[in-house]
Amino acid sequence: MHKLLVVDDEPIVLESIRFIAERHLPQTFAVEGAFSGSEAIEKSETFKPDLVFMDIRMPGLNGIEAIREIRSRHKELIFVIITAYDHFNYAKEALQLNVLDYLVKPIRKERVVEVLKKAFGLLEEKLETIRRTAALKEQFAKLSVHLENEFLYSLLLGNQVTPDLDFYEGTFGMELKRGYLILLQLQETPEKSSDPVTFSLRRHALFQAFRFALKSRCACLVGAATLNRMIGFVPAAEASDEYVLRNRAIGLAEAVKQEVKSAGLLSCLMGIGRAHSLPDFLKGYEEAERALESGALQGQSGEEIFHISDTFPFVKTYALYPLQKERLLVDRVLLGDGAGVEELYRELFGGQQEGTLTMAGYKRRLSELVVVLTRALSYQGISEAESEAQLLACLENEDWQLVSAGFGGRLLALTQKLKKLQEEKVARASLRMVQYVEKNYASDLKLDDAAQMMNMSYHYFSKFFKQHTGQTFTDYLAGIRVGRAEGLLAGSEVSIKEVGCRVGYKDPNYFSKIFKKLTGLTPSEYRGLAGGGHDAF
Structure with missing residues (x-):
C-alpha cells in the first residue's frame, strides 16, 4: 500500500x-x-x-x-x-x-x-x-563470485587473462594489473577426524568469514576454497612503495585474522607475497606459499601471519615423487637443517638405489641435483663453482658406497657451512640493529624507522628485535636513554630538562616518569645521590 x-x-x-x-x-x-x-x-x-x-x-x-x-x-x-x-x-x-x-x-x-x-x-x-534492480544486484553478486573464481584460477593455471582484462576490471570496478596475494591455510585439528561433519561446517564458516572480513576492508578478489586453502588478491598501484605496501598488507591480514579469530572459528595461518603484475601472478602465489611454509618451519612461535620479505628460504611439504623430494632436500640444505638433509639424502640416494639404477643413472641423478643445488647456494653467498667442484669430485669414483657416502658428506658439510653463514648474517643484522639504536637514541627514533633501515616490516622487526635482545624495542631504547642520562646527571651541570632533550625526551615530565620507572628515583634525586650539578629544570 x-x-x-x-x-x-x-x-x-x-x-x-x-x-x-x-x-x-x-x-x-x-x-x-x-x-x-x-x-x-x-x-x-x-x-x-x-x-x-x-x-x-x-x-x-x-x-x-x-x-x-x-x-x-x-x-x-x-x-x-x-x-x-x-x-x-x-x-x-x-x-x-x-x-x-x-x-x-x-x-x-x-x-x-x-x-x-x-x-x-x-x-x-x-x-x-526497484525490484528488478535488487534482483539484478543479487544475480550479479552470485555471478561475481564465479567470475572472481574464474579470474583467479585461470591465473593459477597459467592462463593469460590480458585479452579480457578490461572486461574483468569493468565488472569488478577495480584495476587488476598488479597486486599481492594473501593465502589462508587452515591448521589441522583433531576435530577433522573425530567429527568430520562439524569440522566441514566450521571450515566453511571460516572461509566465509575470511571472504567477508577481507572484502569489507578493501577492494579485492577472493577465490573459492580448495581443500584447506583460500586466496585473496589485493590490487596495488604500479607506483606503490614496497616497504609501505608490505606493512599495509600485514596490517590488513592482522585485522582480518582478528575478526576471524573473534568469531571463535578454526585456527588458520596466512602467507603474503610481494606485489606483482599479472604475468607474474604465479610467482606471487609461490611467494605466499613460501612465506606460509617457511614461517611455520622456522618455528616463529605464536605467529600466524608471514610475509615473504620477512622469511628465510622455505620448505615444501609435498612428497609425492622424487623430483618433489629433491626440491625438499634442497630446501633443507638452504635452511641449514643437517638432520633433515641426512634423512632425505638416505631416502633419495641411499644404498637401496643400487638395485634400481645403473651407476651412470645414479651419477646422472646426483649431477642434476648439483645443478639445482649450486644455483640455490649461490644466492646464499656460497660460490657456485666451489660447491659444484666439491660435489662433482665425488662422482669420479665407481664404487656405489664411496660415491654415496662421499657426496652425502660433502652435502652435509655445505649445509653446515650455510647454517654458519646464516647465523653470522643474523648476528651481523642483530649487531647492526643495536648499533643503529645506540647511535640514534637521542633523535625522535621510532620502531618503524629502525625497521625500515633493516628492510623488515615493523611487525617482523619487533619480533626479531625482542628475540635477539630479550627486550622490546621501546624498553631497550628507554634503557639506552636512561643510561646516558645517568652519566649526564652525575657528571655535568646541564639542567634536567636539557639532559632529557639530549637523550631523546623533549617532554621533561615524560623523561622524569621513564627515569623513575627504570631507576626508582627521579632525575633530581639521582643527581643528589650522585653528587652532580644543580636540579634546575
Missing part, C-alpha cells in the same frame, strides 16, 4: 480526497493530512509519503515553498498541486519543480480518480524498477 499526504488548510478537502481514494481505489493508498506548509515538511519525515497533494495557497509557508523544501530532501517524491485559480500563476512555478499534475478547486471526483490512477501507475513502475 502506498502513502498519500494531502496538504490543504481546508479539512473538507482532505476528507473528500480520502473518501474518493478509499471508495474508488480501495487498499491502494493510506491517506494522512496536513493543514499547513510547515506541518507538511514535518510529516514528509514522519509519515514518509510516496505521493503528496499540495495546496499552493495556504497561510504562512505556501505550497510552492513547502514543495521546494521537501524536494531538497526527497527528490523521488511525487507531487500533485491543488489550486483555486484557473490561470495558474502559481501553477507555472510549481510545474518547474517537476510536479506530476494539478487539481483545480472545486475538485471533481473524476479528476481526483484520474490523477490517483496516474500516480499509482508511476509508483508501481518505480517499485518494479
Whole structure:
C-alpha cells in the first residue's frame, strides 16, 4: 500500500480526497493530512509519503515553498498541486519543480480518480524498477563470485587473462594489473577426524568469514576454497612503495585474522607475497606459499601471519615423487637443517638405489641435483663453482658406497657451512640493529624507522628485535636513554630538562616518569645521590 499526504488548510478537502481514494481505489493508498506548509515538511519525515497533494495557497509557508523544501530532501517524491485559480500563476512555478499534475478547486471526483490512477501507475513502475534492480544486484553478486573464481584460477593455471582484462576490471570496478596475494591455510585439528561433519561446517564458516572480513576492508578478489586453502588478491598501484605496501598488507591480514579469530572459528595461518603484475601472478602465489611454509618451519612461535620479505628460504611439504623430494632436500640444505638433509639424502640416494639404477643413472641423478643445488647456494653467498667442484669430485669414483657416502658428506658439510653463514648474517643484522639504536637514541627514533633501515616490516622487526635482545624495542631504547642520562646527571651541570632533550625526551615530565620507572628515583634525586650539578629544570 502506498502513502498519500494531502496538504490543504481546508479539512473538507482532505476528507473528500480520502473518501474518493478509499471508495474508488480501495487498499491502494493510506491517506494522512496536513493543514499547513510547515506541518507538511514535518510529516514528509514522519509519515514518509510516496505521493503528496499540495495546496499552493495556504497561510504562512505556501505550497510552492513547502514543495521546494521537501524536494531538497526527497527528490523521488511525487507531487500533485491543488489550486483555486484557473490561470495558474502559481501553477507555472510549481510545474518547474517537476510536479506530476494539478487539481483545480472545486475538485471533481473524476479528476481526483484520474490523477490517483496516474500516480499509482508511476509508483508501481518505480517499485518494479526497484525490484528488478535488487534482483539484478543479487544475480550479479552470485555471478561475481564465479567470475572472481574464474579470474583467479585461470591465473593459477597459467592462463593469460590480458585479452579480457578490461572486461574483468569493468565488472569488478577495480584495476587488476598488479597486486599481492594473501593465502589462508587452515591448521589441522583433531576435530577433522573425530567429527568430520562439524569440522566441514566450521571450515566453511571460516572461509566465509575470511571472504567477508577481507572484502569489507578493501577492494579485492577472493577465490573459492580448495581443500584447506583460500586466496585473496589485493590490487596495488604500479607506483606503490614496497616497504609501505608490505606493512599495509600485514596490517590488513592482522585485522582480518582478528575478526576471524573473534568469531571463535578454526585456527588458520596466512602467507603474503610481494606485489606483482599479472604475468607474474604465479610467482606471487609461490611467494605466499613460501612465506606460509617457511614461517611455520622456522618455528616463529605464536605467529600466524608471514610475509615473504620477512622469511628465510622455505620448505615444501609435498612428497609425492622424487623430483618433489629433491626440491625438499634442497630446501633443507638452504635452511641449514643437517638432520633433515641426512634423512632425505638416505631416502633419495641411499644404498637401496643400487638395485634400481645403473651407476651412470645414479651419477646422472646426483649431477642434476648439483645443478639445482649450486644455483640455490649461490644466492646464499656460497660460490657456485666451489660447491659444484666439491660435489662433482665425488662422482669420479665407481664404487656405489664411496660415491654415496662421499657426496652425502660433502652435502652435509655445505649445509653446515650455510647454517654458519646464516647465523653470522643474523648476528651481523642483530649487531647492526643495536648499533643503529645506540647511535640514534637521542633523535625522535621510532620502531618503524629502525625497521625500515633493516628492510623488515615493523611487525617482523619487533619480533626479531625482542628475540635477539630479550627486550622490546621501546624498553631497550628507554634503557639506552636512561643510561646516558645517568652519566649526564652525575657528571655535568646541564639542567634536567636539557639532559632529557639530549637523550631523546623533549617532554621533561615524560623523561622524569621513564627515569623513575627504570631507576626508582627521579632525575633530581639521582643527581643528589650522585653528587652532580644543580636540579634546575
